[in-house]
Amino acid sequence: MTPSTKIDNGLATELFELMLLIRRFEEESARLYMLGKIKGFLHLYIGEEAVAAGAIPPLRKNDYILTHYRDHGHALARGLEPKSIMAELMGKETGCSGGKGGSMHLFDTEKGFMGGYAIVGGQMPIATGLALAIKQRGEDRAVACFFGDGAVNEGEFHEALNLAALWKLPVLFFLENNLYGMGTHVERSRAGGKDIFDAASAYKIPAKQINGMDILDVRETTIDALNRVRAGDGPVFIEAICYRFRGHSMADPSAYRKAAEVDEWRDKDPLESFKQSASQQGILSAEDVLRISDSVEKTVQEAIRFGEESAKPSAKSLYDFVYAE
């Protein structure tokens, strides 16, 4: 899709920088994981950067975001400090979740970032509920709920969409269809096939399928969708077709995908394609790219240093926050 809005050098550098920040952050996280500095499960967003970087900046400060466990890109796009995220991955007390959540459970409620969720689809009814609160309180806010193709066969996907549509709630349901639910291709798990956006029609929710490797396509469609969501007629559904270049998680040997397919998608790298088209349009120079690369590198390395130098949570913090007062 050729975006209809012309963007300027200011926006071009911002978008490229955000995607590069996500890319480098994820690449470094993978390296640190192999060194044993990050534990548990690590789900990398490499290849999908255009989705978070395209969809999240258009949200307002008081909008809410919920997402799945592949959440570092969303957190970075929402403005969580790279230091704070890296410290969380390293299980330090300075992490955005105090070391209590880990990679899959990044939280920053002051920024409206209401969580990464490790239960597939679990965030969807919760997003619906946040939108219900918005409506009950008469607030001018929206909820962006990100989920993957693996979630669309869970009952909760259907329950959440039905409730949001029935009660006309302000939710943007954003499907990141990277074609694989862990190791299972969507055509092996969904009787309705790989084009999932039509699922929304069962709930009379307007839906659109877009190219998730094209940041401007994602951005424009999201801006339109948010306008519709805020108009008060109920939820809107976007399906962004994208691809993760690495495995499901660091533990995935990727036996289920052919190298040729991965290469085909690498040719559509969202950073490379944006860099090329933006430079062709004269809105992103080689100097810009160099400057941005240096800046991103500095940010990421600072984040790593911060994480490494931060303290682990104290022993007594084990019991903190099980209950509220």
Next chain:
Amino acid sequence: MTEITLRDAVSKGLREALDQDDSVFLMGEDIGAYAGAYVVTKGFFDEYGPDRIRDTPISESGVVGAAIGAAMGGMRPIVEIMTVNFMLLAMDQIVNHAAKLRYMSNGQITIPMVIRTVTGGGAALGATHSQMFEGWFASVPGLKVVLPSDPYDALGLLRSCISDNNPVIFSEHALLYNVTGDVPDEEYTIPLGSASVKREGADVTIIAYSRMVHVALEAADALSTKGVSVEVIDLRTLRPLDVDTIVESVKKTGRAVVVEETWKTGGFAGEIVSIIQEEAFDYLDGPVVRVGGIDVPTPYAEDLEAAVIPTSERILDALDKGFGL
């Protein structure tokens, strides 16, 4: 003082909450137009309207998830699950999200929500409609579990549940709705985590909750004609559990029986027995006795069902076999 039924006590508590706090609202199946499956919310729909008395589709997981989200977004939802048997459909939202989001977010998220439900058997409803799972929920850090046995407790506890800033499960026994009792006209509350001595005695302690409190009192009456003095403790809250009251009583009487309606194997009574022997072993004249539901799915036929649920005869039999009383 006014004599009211347990049903009316709950109804009164809900009305008060709706009147006093705009952020309180109810959600559940058939709570509005149908006036409530157990007639607790009769009249509410007309009085408070469809936004505050929200009839939901049959989507327990989606609705509980939505309640969690609404609580996160500043509301104080009271969600009704028609019976505890149907809570199973919402286990993931209750156990993985309601109970854990505060902890995983390092205190950033607060979930002030009440899940009201109807529990227990004895109404010839068959195996899938006659269960009690509160003991399971009582194992989960992050949840609170409350079961009143009379109108005074129901109203006082419900007030505390609604003002609690945590996810609280409030279970009303299906066969106790018509139990009558006096409630003060002035406002009073009962704190969560406090058991009550429903009958003072010196020779043996019976520990029970929900409908089994009444069965225990029946057994206590029968034994008193033989000159045996029975103390009956109503736990009222399974989590947090009032260990002090239990231990104090057992230290006094030296004999303990724990009565529970749900299946004996793995039931919460086992937890109480363990606590007693940990805290009061030297005071025991004999092993703690358990009387629990027979380990079968609840059958429909009248006599078969009656054989499953503990009766005062079975308690008397256990006291005789255990302590020669």
